[in-house]
Amino acid sequence: AKTRHFKWEVSYIYASPDCNERLVMAINGQFPGPTIRAKAGDTIHVELKNALHTEGVVIHWHGIRQYGTPWADGTASISQCAINPEETFVYRFEVDKAGTYFYHGHYGMQRAAGLYGSLIVDVADGEEEPFHYDADFNLLLSDWYHQSIYDQMVGLSSKPFRWIGEPQSLLINGRGQYNCSLAAHVAGGTSACNVSSKDCAAVVFQVLPNKTYRLRIASTTSLASLNLAIGNHKMTVVEADGNYVEPFTVNDMDIYSGESYSVLITTNQNPSSNYWLSIGVRGRKPNTQPALAIINYRPNSASKLPESTPPITPVWNDYAHSKSFSYKILAREGTPKPPPHAARRIAMLNTQNRIDGYIKWAINNVSLALPPTPYLGSMRYRLKNAFDASKPPESFSSDYDVMKPPTNANTTQSTNAYVIQLNSTVDIILQNANALADNVSEIHPWHLHGHDFWVLGYGDGRFGEKDVSKFNLKNPPLRNSVVIFPYGWTAIRYVADNPGVWAFHCHIEPHLHMGMGVIIAEGVEYVKRIPKEAITCGMTGKMLMNNKLP
Ligand SMILES: O=C1O[C@H]([C@@H](O)CO)C(O)=C1O
DSSP: OOEEEEEEEEEEEEEOTTSSOEEEEEETTBSSOOOEEEETTEEEEEEEEEOOSSOOBOEEEETOOOTTOGGGSOOBTTTBOOBOTTOEEEEEEEEOSOEEEEEEEOSTTGGGGTOEEEEEEEOOTTOOOSSOOSEEEEEEEEEEOSSOHHHHHHHHTSSSOOOOOSOSEEEETTEEOSSSBTTHHHHOSSOBOOOOSGGGSOEEEEEOTTOEEEEEEEEOOSSOEEEEEETTBOEEEEEETTEEEEEEEESEEEEOTTOEEEEEEEOOSOTTSOEEEEEEEESSOOOSOOEEEEEEETTSOTTSOOSSOOOOOOOTTOHHHHHHHHHTOOBOTTSOOOOSOOSEEEEEEEEEEEETTEEEEEETTEEEOOOSSOHHHHHHTTOTTSSOOSOOOSSOOTTOOTTSOOSSOBOEEEOOOEEEOTTOEEEEEEEOOOOSSTTOOOOEEEEESSOOEEEEEEEESSOOGGGGGGOOOSSOOEESEEEEOTTEEEEEEEEOOSOEEEEEEEOOHHHHHTTOEEEEEEOGGGOOOOOGGGSOSHHHHHHHHTTOOO
16 A cells, blocks of 8 residues: 655636636646545545635545544544644545545535545555446536635625525536537527637547446535436446445436445447537526536547437436435445444434524534534543533424424524444434425435445435334445435434544535534544644644643
């Protein structure tokens, strides 16, 4: 195994991801940031310099469990202090499992400003993937707003509330089209794109006929749930979130923010043509053009536009279609199985609420607020009053009607955390509900830091004790992200085997900003000495200054 060294600088640059120039957060002047490619067992060493003028920054390595390095998880106020301008922080961690990952900002809404990139882990030398392919491609999917993230954040925390609305464009590897279509010549009804800048030209994937390609697809969208399809080609899903799944073949797939997949495609179509790859919006009434990329069968010219129309995204609220995809995802044989029983079950009700007229999201009526001192340090060194020491609720009222808006929408904000017994097995039931408006319940993709979990099942309506007997303990997929469908529930199980403090939250950037997440802590007393640079702020900063490191 190798140690791979990177020297990165985060700064804003001018770029035109969808042919409209804006400030974009970049790494070493690149947007999206550089792709990290490593082998399982390698150590990644990133010296991250904050070259922003007046704000802090952190980077989260999404899907990497950070065994033994919880301070490298890159979550501001949770695992570390935000890195100040001109300062450098070293992220050093092992990538222990092959798979398709990515990294992104985890401070304020910096992810939505463009702070993201791919992290691909190949199998270790001498190991083989359990499927064959000739070459692979990365597709990092995102959505893009023309409004700055400051404008967005202020709007979300203003009274009256100003919702950010739907994104202006969808991006594939940082490139998209705003209010126009690359396929206007065949699609009709849309205006043709004037792709004047290379920043926003069509992304081209060059292939040879009769080969098999692995598409590594990850979504780091701020808001949008996506559907991806390729004209004339079927896709065989083989990986989800860095875990192998039992292969299954589909014409199109949904992908939610925070998820990653690998699919295999075979280039067995008429080789004299090129084909569209399309991503469009699911789960919210779309007001954003699909993004298109070109599968370019060599030796055709890449600029030869496909003659067929791009695949059409399923209707946004066809949830049956989305569910049928999610339900097909099962563990590949050989995947570790869940323990047969859980020691604790936490039910988490997801609701939209109000505090003094400000709109929030809450879990069991607690809307997450982050403390000035990162939990990892304040818990490790047992500092008093660094955060709310109360216990967050284990469940919610038995008469809560998830099909109706909350009868009492008033919520409370708290920095409290779930403390989990080290090495215990925990079930979490994520329960969706009606939002503030009548007849509205939205998709929320939840992401757990520091662990993979098993997805034991999904259901419609309110979860009940009878549903426990339907849990899939035979071949539940291992993942780090999972969706809850409108008015439905999702059950997960995980083993709390990673000493540290971890976020578990909705991966929709504005929803997290509005409090949609919880903090879980386990075995913090076993965390080895935390690098001082990670905790030199707030109360841990004072502790270090007083030379009181226990
Ligand atoms: O958090 C959200 O707020 C709006 C809406 O519910 C209130 O304007 C919306 O669509 C969200 O997802």
